[in-house]
């Protein structure tokens with residue numbers, strides 16, 4: 542079967558340095574794949590390569606078997622949405638208008654705005670608990686509220702693949718868990734760059750990056766071992782059972 546998205550031996554070189562180096566990956570339908578790694582290890586660059594926003598210097602990325610560089614932006618956006626780390630707009634728009642932008646890939650001269658677009662926008666606002674702020678000015682929102690609107694915009698795009706770059710940044714713990722629950726409940730294939738290893742435990746697979754390379758890929762229980770965490774993050778990690786019967790939690794200690 543043709544994979545939804547395939548990354549084949551992809552590298553990206555900037556100023557003579559490989560910031561992503563020979564990464565290969567096939568997304569499994571419906572999975573939540575976590576991208577983890579230290580600051581500067583190449584997670585955002587890999588997401589941008591997967592989204593077709595950057596071209597690889599070597600290797601290629603295929604969407605439904607089609608090389609990304611042969612597809613038009615609109616075709617890509619009908620299949621894939623990216624929530625970047627910081628997307629800003631200088632325009633004076635409301636929250637609802639920001640989310641309506643997610644419908645752009647589906648509109649055209651022969652395809653005007655329809656009731657189903659209103660439905661998609663309303664569902665997206667509800668999903669991130671922002672419906673009550675739909676009429677607010679975007680510029681008046683807090684960092685966490687903006688992040689939720691970005692996710693709503695991507696949700697309204699109704700993609701099959703959702704790429705998220707640290708989507709829980711700026712969010713309070715209630716909304717961090719809410720956003721991860723929301724993402725896990727969506728019928729989409731998700732790639733999500735994360736720093737919190739507890740969040741990574743919720744993923745179906747994790748890809749660990751270090752200095753641009755993929756150093757491990759697999760189920761979190763197999764990959765996130767104390768030895769790997771020590772090697773990659775220079776911390777001692779112990780997985781402690783959750784007394785309430787939930788997922789185990791990490792106890793960390795920094796290595797000097």
Ligand SMILES: Nc1ncnc2c1ncn2[C@@H]1O[C@H](COP(=O)(O)OP(=O)(O)OP(=O)(O)O)[C@@H](O)[C@H]1O
Pocket residue numbers: 555556560578579580581582583584585586587
């Ligand atoms: N345009 C650029 N010019 C020079 N170096 C760059 C450029 N873009 C990215 N880099 C470097 O490439 C490396 C990977 O960056 P990237 O943003 O992909 O890392 P990351 O894993 O997402 O980091 P973080 O966890 O801090 O968000 C970093 O060292 C960064 O400084």
